[in-house]
Amino acid sequence: MLDTTVDNMIEEKPKIIARDVKVVYGDKEALRDVSLDVMDKTVTAFIGPSGCGKSTFLRCFNRMNDTIANCRVSGSLIYDGQEISAHDPVTLRARIGMVFQKPNPFPKSIYDNVAYGPRIHGLSKNKADLDGIVEKALRRGALWDEVKDRLHETGTGLSGGQQQRLCIARAIATEPEVLLMDEPCSALDPIATAQIEELINELKQSYSVVIVTHSMQQAARVSQKTAFFHLGNLVEYNDTGDIFTKPSDPRTESYITGRIG
Amino acid sequence: MQDKHIVTSFDNDLERIQAHIMKMGGLVEASISDAADSFLLRDVELAEKVRARDASIDELETLINDDAARVLALRAPTAIDLRLILSVIKVSANLERIGDYSKNMAKRTSVLLQMREIDNAASSLRRLAKEVELMLKDALDAYIQRDPQRALEVINKDKDVDQMYNGMFRQFLTFMMEDPRNITACMHLHFIAKNIERMGDHVTSIAEQVVFLTTGERPLEQREKEDRTSHDVNMSLDPKTET
Ligand SMILES: Nc1ncnc2c1ncn2[C@@H]1O[C@H](COP(=O)(O)OP(=O)(O)O)[C@@H](O)[C@H]1O
Ligand SMILES: [Mg+2]
Numbered sequence: 001m002l003d004t005t006v007d008n009m010i011e012e013k014p015k016i017i018a019r020d021v022k023v024v025y026g027d028k029e030a031l032r033d034v035s036l037d038v039m040d041k042t043v044t045a046f047i048g049p050s051g052c053g054k055s056t057f058l059r060c061f062n063r064m065n066d067t068i069a070n071c072r073v074s075g076s077l078i079y080d081g082q083e084i085s086a087h088d089p090v091t092l093r094a095r096i097g098m099v100f101q102k103p104n105p106f107p108k109s110i111y112d113n114v115a116y117g118p119r120i121h122g123l124s125k126n127k128a129d130l131d132g133i134v135e136k137a138l139r140r141g142a143l144w145d146e147v148k149d150r151l152h153e154t155g156t157g158l159s160g161g162q163q164q165r166l167c168i169a170r171a172i173a174t175e176p177e178v179l180l181m182d183e184p185c186s187a188l189d190p191i192a193t194a195q196i197e198e199l200i201n202e203l204k205q206s207y208s209v210v211i212v213t214h215s216m217q218q219a220a221r222v223s224q225k226t227a228f229f230h231l232g233n234l235v236e237y238n239d240t241g242d243i244f245t246k247p248s249d250p251r252t253e254s255y256i257t258g259r260i261g
Numbered sequence: 262m263q264d265k266h267i268v269t270s271f272d273n274d275l276e277r278i279q280a281h282i283m284k285m286g287g288l289v290e291a292s293i294s295d296a297a298d299s300f301l302l303r304d305v306e307l308a309e310k311v312r313a314r315d316a317s318i319d320e321l322e323t324l325i326n327d328d329a330a331r332v333l334a335l336r337a338p339t340a341i342d343l344r345l346i347l348s349v350i351k352v353s354a355n356l357e358r359i360g361d362y363s364k365n366m367a368k369r370t371s372v373l374l375q376m377r378e379i380d381n382a383a384s385s386l387r388r389l390a391k392e393v394e395l396m397l398k399d400a401l402d403a404y405i406q407r408d409p410q411r412a413l414e415v416i417n418k419d420k421d422v423d424q425m426y427n428g429m430f431r432q433f434l435t436f437m438m439e440d441p442r443n444i445t446a447c448m449h450l451h452f453i454a455k456n457i458e459r460m461g462d463h464v465t466s467i468a469e470q471v472v473f474l475t476t477g478e479r480p481l482e483q484r485e486k487e488d489r490t491s492h493d494v495n496m497s498l499d500p501k502t503e504t
Contacts (some may be wrong), residue, residue, distance in 0.1 A: 217337055244339045246477030256339045258271065259264040 002206045013209040015040045016061055016084075021075035023056050023065065024129055030056045033075070034234045036227055038178070043200055045219035045240065048229035049255065054212040057185045058180050058228070061210070062096040063089045079178075094121050097171030101183040103163035105155035105170070110147050114138060115164055117174040133173055142168030142199045161192025168199060179203060181211040182188070185218065197222050216256050220244050228252045263341065271336055278328045278349050279405070282356075283424060285321040286401040288314055290394055292363035293460065297390035299370045300453075301383045311367035318360040325353040332397075348470040352404070355463040355470075359397070362456040366390075369449050369451050376446040379436060384430045386453055393460045396422070400467045404474070414472035415464065416480060422461035429454045 014037035023031035031053040032246050038044055038061075045068065056065065063084060065071045077084040094117060104111050114204040117123075124130035134151070138144040147158070153190045155166050164184060166228040171179060181200075185193040200222050203209055219226050220240060227237040228249070236243065236252045247253045256261070265270045292311050299307035329346050332338060396415050403411035433447040433454070433461050472480045 161317055169336050174337050216339070220339070247340050253340050254264055258268060261268055 013040045014038060014039040015079070017076075017078040018057075018060070019076040019078075021057065021060060021073065023053070023060065023074075023076060024072050025068070026070040030232055031060075032232045034229075036234060036237050038208055038210055039178075039225060040208050041204055041206070042225055043204045043211060043223040044225040044227065045223035046210065046212045046215075046227050047216055047219050047227060047255075048235075050214070051233045053230040054229055055182050058098075058182055058210060058212055060084070061178065062098055063087070063091050063181055064098070070197060071120050082106060091121075094174040096180060097175050097176035098180040098182070099164070099167050099171050099184050103160060103167050103187065104114065105158070105166050107154065107156055108167060109152045110138075110149040110155045110158070114169050114173045121174055135171040137173035138166075140172055140203070141165045142195060142202070143169055161188050161195060164188060164192065164196060165199065168196070168203075172203070175209065178208045178210065181209065183193050183212055183214060186214065193218070196261070216244075228255065230255070271342075274328065274332050274336065275345060278332070278346075281321055281328070282352055282503055283401065283405060285318060285325070285353060285356050286397070288318050288321070289360050289363070290365075290397055290401075292318070292360055293394040293397070296363040296366040296370075297394075299367055300373070301387045302319055302375060303370070303374055305371050305374070308367035308370040312364055315360050315364040318357060322357040325349055326365045341474075344474050347403075348474045352467050352470050355467050359460045359463050362460050365456055366444065366453050369453055373446060373449055376449070377442065379433075379443060379446055379450060380432075381444075382450050385429055385432075386450065386457065389422065389429070389454065389457045390460075392422055392425065393420075393464060393504050396464045397467070400464050400471065403468065403471045407471075407475050409472045409475040409480050412468040412475075413480065415468035416472075418425065419465045421463050424457060426458040427439040445500055 014036040018037070021031060021034045021110045022029070023070065033054075034057060046058065048054055059065045059068075060073050060077055061079070061084065065073050066089060073085075079092075079096070106116065108116075109143075111134055114137050115130055118133050119132060124133055135144060135148075138147060143162060146162060147153075147166075155163065158166060165188075168179075168184075185196050188196065197218065200209055200211065211219075211222065223240045225237065226240045226243040228235045228243065228247075228251070230251050236247060236249045238248070243252065244256060247256060289365050292314055295314075298304065299311065326465075329350050332342075332346055334339065336342070343377050349457045399411060400415045403415065404411070430451065433451045434441045437447045469480050
């Protein structure tokens with residue numbers, strides 16, 4: 001396992017370099033010495049049983065764990081040549097965007113949902129500029145055609161799938177480099193799920209996407225790299241094709257084949 | 262051997278498919294053996310039995326393929342489960358081909374009864390067939406026991422079959438040159454020998470599937486044919502040298 005991980009590290013360009021990352025909640029260890037490189041322009045899937053630490057690890061990437069009182073992160077996480085803990089959290093979250101399990105649009109207009117980030121980060125010079133940013137984000141979010149005539153209606157009035165694409169558009173409006181998604185489809189029907197998966201595939205042309213999913217078929221469909229977590233350990237990290245045809249660790253094998261391990 | 266699936270019906274599906282493979286394997290082993298015996302004993306009834314059995318072998322292949330397609334569609338198998346499904350599709354195809362070759366061999370029994378006997382030919386052919394039958398038995402045992410080591414031994418044995426075939430080829434050639442009246446019989450005998458040699462290749466392919474199933478890797482080395490002489494001469498004589 002270690003060997004292949006090392007191979008993967010040298011053949012492509014890493015976007016985030018995690019080394020010996022450890023996370024505790026109070027005195028409870030949630031993540032143990034996780035080392036992994038998140039590659040650029042790649043979809044990376046985190047899979048594993050509930051409570052194995054996938055979300056915890058994902059939240060390390062944009063300092064979301066800082067907001068949890070008893071949570072402590074140690075080890076090293078390098079983004080853009082610098083420790084993540086040294087980045088300003090607000091700027092960091094503009095460059096490493098996040099989409100959550102439940103679509104959570106602000107109770108504002110579709111337009112304002114998307115314009116929110118660019119506004120607070122001062123990314124637009126004027127109204128026309130901002131309009132352009134909103135349109136581009138909604139297009140990339142594969143939502144533009146459905147909402148272009150009702151941009152000033154409230155975002156919460158959209159269907160679940162549309163709301164999730166709105167949240168993705170909101171996250172990419174600040175031109176992030178990395179997009180984190182924590183079970184983004186678990187509240188969606190299969191068609192809306194397929195649309196999000198198609199979108200993820202498009203987004204990887206420009207971003208590095210990390211997706212936590214409890215659907216192994218989804219991991220297989222959308223990702224190029226898969227990391228399997230178990231009880232706070234990173235068990236195996238490899239090309240998705242290899243993980244699903246010849247996993248090297250018996251724990252991975254048991255999990256992905258649906259066996260009682 | 263392997264932990265059970267959380268969904269038991271998945272285990273049942275996989276067990277059913279493997280049971281069919283073993284049943285098919287048993288029928289094919291019997292066919293090789295009966296075909297070779299019918300030949301040695303000049304037993305037309307036994308030959309007829311081989312022909313009849315081939316229908317059941319074909320049916321099993323269809324059944325296995327249908328079941329494999331269902332598992333692929335409904336269970337989306339991964340890892341060892343996926344490799345198992347891929348391997349049964351291939352193994353059943355190999356078994357079906359071996360069955361066909363046995364049938365073909367049995368068919369020639371009645372034809373050859375009307376021809377002059379060639380020294381030792383029937384017993385050498387039977388020895389060759391016996392060797393292949395044993396390899397098949399080992400390959401199927403390796404399959405069911407998930408034993409890649411044993412599969413590799415089978416793969417190595419294919420060289421012996423090739424060598425035996427090459428020897429027989431030269432012998433038939435000699436007979437034909439000695440007396441042109443031997444030609445028709447020797448041509449038939451040679452087809453049979455060639456068919457048995459091809460059976461060996463299919464058995465080897467089954468053994469390779471065992472390696473793939475258990476390790477996820479293909480056996481690296483492609484075996485070099487040790488003796489290429491008959492292969493080269495063959496091209497001009499045997500219309501279906503490489504099938
Ligand atoms: N805010 C929190 N406070 C205390 N423990 C937490 C908190 N969040 C997660 N945990 C614990 O950390 C472990 C990993 O959780 P999590 O990262 O959410 O797992 P996953 O996303 O893989 O389901 C679990 O044991 C969970 O109970
Ligand atoms: Mg989670």
